[in-house]
Amino acid sequence: MxxxxxxxxxxxxxxxxxxxxxxxxxxxxxxxxxxxxxxxxxxxxxxxxxxxxxxxxxxxxxxxxxxxxxxxxxxxxxxxxxxxxxxxxxxxxxxxxxxxxxxxxxxxxxxxxxxxxxxxxxxxxxxxxxxxxxxxxxxxxxxxxxxxxxxxxxxxxxxxxxxxxxxxxxxxxxxxxxxxxxxxxxDTFGVEYGAVLKNIYALAGGVCHGLGFGDNFLAVLISNAIREMEVCLTAIDPEADREINASAYLGDLLVTAYSQFSRNRTFGHMIGKGYTVQSAQLEMNMVAEGYYASACIQNIIHRYHLEMPICNMVYQILYRKQDAATEVKKLVSKLS
CATH class of the missing domain: 3.40.50.720 (NAD(P)-binding Rossmann-like Domain)
Structure with a gap:
């Protein structure tokens, strides 16, 4: 063509x-x-x-x-x-x-x-x-x-x-x-919302890494994150023909959560190390989309009455100024 x-x-x-x-x-x-x-x-x-x-x-x-x-x-x-x-x-x-x-x-x-x-x-x-x-x-x-x-x-x-x-x-x-x-x-809605969510999950992974958690825990976090993403995308567009393990969903999540080039992981790592949101933003001098997405996705969670503990943890840390270590500790018991 x-x-x-x-x-x-x-x-x-x-x-x-x-x-x-x-x-x-x-x-x-x-x-x-x-x-x-x-x-x-x-x-x-x-x-x-x-x-x-x-x-x-x-x-x-x-x-x-x-x-x-x-x-x-x-x-x-x-x-x-x-x-x-x-x-x-x-x-x-x-x-x-x-x-x-x-x-x-x-x-x-x-x-x-x-x-x-x-x-x-x-x-x-x-x-x-x-x-x-x-x-x-x-x-x-x-x-x-x-x-x-x-x-x-x-x-x-x-x-x-x-x-x-x-x-x-x-x-x-x-x-x-x-x-x-x-x-x-x-799957326009799934691909676009999936890209929004993976930034939040990468940010969560960065927070955990900054707090000293290792690769073993991050693997558990991300495996839970892809299931949480599927719950959200299904609620938003249940009729879509979607394979959650495809590269646009799981693949994009993995690279954003693990890559050295990930702004969202870097931003989360700084938060886990004790930076304030403002100081992390200033030092990065680049936009971490997961920060804005974390507040916005709360509307989806409330609209569809969803259980999304990882997204909720990130929101509590970034916008409610809750202690990162305490919030991750709460999350640990909810992961499988």
Whole structure:
């Protein structure tokens, strides 16, 4: 299947957005790449040197100078496929000048693994309500896929989920190359909520590691986490054809819980070591999506009357300022 000279716009300039720009650049399918850069200094540097000075600075990015923008609205308007790739907390600001009409007849790809904090909505739901984008025109990107390994061209897999399998395949064609394989799924809610939940579980694992727990306990924690995830996803979308052990769910959970590149694990480790939330955020200088997701997922827990002790533990530590060691001790008796 081939599509000639479509325009693909990237809204976001962090590490994952930069890695996806690399994936697109290394794909041989004919297309134009447009890129919204948040900071003018970064845009000027990329224009001159073809490297993002702030994220994955060793990666060469193949975007023409005239296709770099400080204006997200222009990228959305000029693109056939729009990829949203900012931290969830910053998406509303990035799209502040964009109108629903700007998204008309476009495929919108969410590469954001988080919940819009003050809306308590996953990105797909937010786009539907705010911009009147149909679910069929939304494609969700799932992992497991760390930006750092993509930049090193280590073999990785992406899951692309959409209610319209044709749109998922259309996007997947651009996100395949010699080191990226793409998997197609119809489970948009499951893939997106699963990506939100795995960040919370990785954060929990980091807390436990920071408190001195070892790999044996972490294995028990994560095996319980995947069962807890399945309970939640089944409540949200019970009719979906979903295999919880697939790479978009269990695979993404494992890599986020164990990898040295995991921001959420790192954030949790700092909390376990005694950092406050604020000091951990300042020292990391990067967004750990699990922090915002922990508060938002409480609405799901209450709405469906779910038993999710790991998510509840993380919430108590982060938002109720409960002692981490005490909360983990309470959790221990609930694991199996």
């Amino acid at each position: 081939g599509f000639s000279k479509e325009k693909i716009g990237m809204v976001g300039s962090g590490s994952w957005a930069t890695a996806m720009i690399k994936i697109l650049g290394d794909n041989t399918t004919q297309k134009d790449i447009l890129w919204w850069i948040r900071k003018d200094a970064d845009l000027q540097y990329i224009k001159s040197y073809r490297h993002n000075p702030s994220y994955l600075s060793a990666v060469e990015v193949r975007v023409e100078a005239e296709n770099l923008y400080l204006d997200a609205k222009s990228v959305v308007q000029k693109s056939d496929i729009v990829v949203l790739n900012t931290p969830s907390a910053y998406l509303k600001d990035a799209l502040k000048d964009v109108q629903p009409s700007d998204f008309k007849d476009k495929i919108v790809v969410s590469a954001i693994k988080g919940i819009i904090p003050d809306e308590n909505l996953i990105v797909g739901e937010y786009l539907t309500r705010k911009y009147n984008i149909s679910l069929e025109n939304i494609v969700v990107v799932g992992g497991p896929c760390h930006a750092e390994e993509v930049s090193a061209e280590k073999l990785s897999y992406l899951t692309l989920a959409s209610k319209d399998q044709g749109n998922a395949e259309r996007v997947a064609e651009y996100f395949r190359n010699r080191y990226i394989n793409s998997i197609i799924s119809a």
